[in-house]
Amino acid sequence: MPLQTADILIVGGGVVGSATAYFLTTQPGFHGRVLVIEKDPTYGEAATARSAGGIRQQYSTAENIRMSLFGAEFVRHAAEHLSLPGERAQLPFVEQGYLFLATPEGLPVLQQNHALQTGLGADIALLNNAGLRRQFPWLNTDGLAGGAFGRRNEGWTDPYSLLQAFRRKAVAQGAVYLQDEVVGLRRDGDRIAEVTLAKGGTVAVGALVNSAGINAARVAGWAGFELPVRPRKRFVYVFDCRDSGEIQKGPLLIDPNGVYFRPEGASFICGVSPPEDRDPDCTDLEVEYGPFEKTIWPTLAERVPAFEAIKLVRAWAGHYDYNTLDQNLIIGRGPSLANFYMANGLSGHGLQQSPAIGRALTELILEGGYKSIDLTRFGYERVAKNEPLAELNVV
Incomplete structure (x- = not known):
């Protein structure tokens, strides 16, 4: 029973x-x-x-x-939804947007996605290379054809x-x-x-x-x-940049090669998903630093000149329940x-x-x-x- x-x-x-x-x-x-x-x-x-x-x-x-x-x-x-009597639910929403960058080859997909997103009510701005430089002067736009920036309802909590x-x-x-x-x-x-x-x-x-x-x-x-659905491991790296300035107010940025970064307090976090053929099932939480050294850091330094001098502070691993x-x-x-x-x-x-x-x-x-x-x-x-x-x- x-x-x-x-x-x-x-x-x-x-x-x-x-x-x-x-x-x-x-x-x-x-x-x-x-x-x-x-x-x-x-x-x-x-x-x-x-x-x-x-x-x-x-x-x-x-x-x-x-x-x-x-x-x-x-x-x-x-x-309004999650507060309890005498205990107000307080969730941060850092609404600094997402910025997806595209090369000339990737621009048609970005434009197609933008049309769908805005058609459903999302507030996404499509920027050309000059528009990227104006809005994000700390960004190196070499090799880019444009980007899509979320002006509302995008950020992190x-x-x-x-x-x-x-x-x-x-x-x-x-x-x-x-x-x-x-x-x-x-x-x-x-x-x-x-x-x-x-x-x-x-x-x-x-x-x-x-x-x-x-x-x-x-x-x-x-x-x-x-x-x-398989367990796949992802790494998040935390780094500091002494001369980050206006970048601290910037969005979560995704480079065309998949590397991302965003502000996190006075620091930044970053990561990248591995290629499909180098993404085995994994349930441990051991951190590997190869992706940061081989892919992430070079990308950061090229895309944001101020990131040529950064200091890796710490890192952690987590899992995706990945639909293959x-x-x-x-x-x-x-x-x-x-x-x-x-x-x-x-x-x-x-x-x-x-x-x-x-x-x-x-x-x-x-x-x-x-x-x-x-x-x-x-x-x-x-x-x-x-x-x-x-x-x-x-x-």
């Missing part, structure tokens, strides 16, 4: 799982028990706490743009604060967090009947949400299907399953899209379909058919 029951059990209490718990418990007509299973309540090694906290609308996929527009507004008004605010509000609204780990599922026909916990015992479930991050494929496997099919979210019901839901494979977009994902899953579970943003194209069907829905702007 199960030790306990849950109307909705959420596997993984990171920012996506906690956002889902928040939105579920916000619904006035829903009074079921929401149970979140999270093995590490400190989130010391979780992807959320180790992310760069970026928020942007500069995507090539309409759904990503819409989700991030909602995410930006949610963070901007977090105090504190990932850990957003996660904790979601969690505290969800708990205040009735969600229960259990420090444990799901180690198995029992399927009964087209339903998940119960989950098995590492510390012993089982939980009978009415519905299950897979928000297990880099462990999502394992949970899906227990349910009987394959999920193309197309680097886009997989959301919705599991194949041939009536009560298995998922939000996986976010490939680095999870933090900024967590408010929209939590809302979307709540609509799907409680109302039977998407009401706010139609995420049908992000369903599992494209995985089953091996039909990628490519996102071109992966950082």
